[in-house]
Amino acid sequence: EHASGKPFVEWQFIVFRHNEHELEATERMAYEMGINKFTPLPAYVEDENWAATDPRYRTDLGNPERLYNCDRPWSHLNVRADGGVAPCCYTFFKKDDFGNVDDDSFMEIWNNDHFRTSRRIIARTRKKLPLEKSDIACYDCMRTGIRPSFIEVAQEVQLDTQPARQARESS
Template identity: 30%
Template sequence: MAYGAPSPPPIAPRRIRLEASSFCQLRCPSCPTTTGAIQPAIGSGFLKFEDFRQLVDRNPEIERIEISNYGEIFLNPQLVDILEYAHRKHIAVTIENSVNLNNAREDMLEALVRYEVQIMRCSIDGASAETYRIYRVRGDFDAVISNIRAINAFKRQYGSELPRLVWQFIVFGHNEHELPVARAMAAELGMGFNAKMNWDPKLSPIRDENFVRAQLGDAPISRAEYEQKNGHKYLSSLCHQLWDDPQINWDGKMLGCCRNFWGDFGGNAFTDGLAAGVNHEKMQYARQMLTGQRGPRNDIPCSTCEMYQDMQKRARFIDR
């Protein structure tokens, strides 16, 4: 391993990730937003429209922005203005880290369609109100379905196929029996369907493995099974975000990837500029860590992450 590796060339990403809101009204048991684990690095706040406008105006090379991460975007009171401005500037907006879609003003639902949001992933872990609220504490299943129907009505009104909607279903022991019903409901609502593995094996573990395997096909039913099959951690591909679409907090702090809530990388995209933020010395060093060119450093958030720790253990680093 080369500890004295030269500084890598700067990056100029055309895609970024920008948290629209770090607040969430639900209290999902294993979520780091619920537990408060995100507070030291991410804090509580909304992306301000003026910060968004200036970032976009100063960086005309940006083509795509993902706006969801640890919070619920529909709690941001300036969401409609943000979506409208992105559309005016021909920037594709995605909402793939998911929303809970419990509380959204009608104008926000219309804005998703009117301003051509590309895709939105909705976290719906059940096909009934009783099952859904076991994990989505404080959630209202009927309100979510009603909001999806409202979005579909706006899609018909505008003659648009956007946003593409995806029903994301985290598979637990308490909801596995509703997988077929949820899949059918998603089809009826014109949504894609994605069954997702639970990251916390101690929380409501799968009860009928044979049934779940039949529902998921060849997909692994646990992250441990995925790791054994593929030789690396599930979602380790997120590390590529430090190059391809770096995560920026609602206040401009550089977080690197969407998984990081341990600390920032020193720069600020709003006050220092995007180029300076994504190429801050700590970001550059982190990219060298992830490619195995440099060793871990205590002030780099990646050193805390199990993805990087697994790379070290296996001596299998990111291949760029």
């Protein structure tokens, strides 16, 4: 509409064991659709049933060097199909959305209480300063080091932690 080179659209594909076989076909589809950049990302999981077999898409969450390095609330946002805006692609519950593009402008969402709180949480964890409990998704994120385990999250929401095994058994 404004003849701008923006927005720059990036498709981020979170690689799990159950979908890593789709990586090449998904990348082809992204570029055929005119997506500017395709980025495969590791899933932040500790359960081997979920973890990708390709070492490029695995994480070592026990390594402190992997923690405290999130820049997402300052550099990214994710818009879901329903217009919901998430701070990153690692949140997957609607309750964790920071807004909706159908209801508010980009700038209103980018500077709202949710984004400001998430930035404060991450800045404080980098400095290892105490935090007040928050219902913002970044508070419970494994990348910040506050919640140490994907398994805790899965158990909390009664998520089945055996999808890869079940998918293999059913095929």
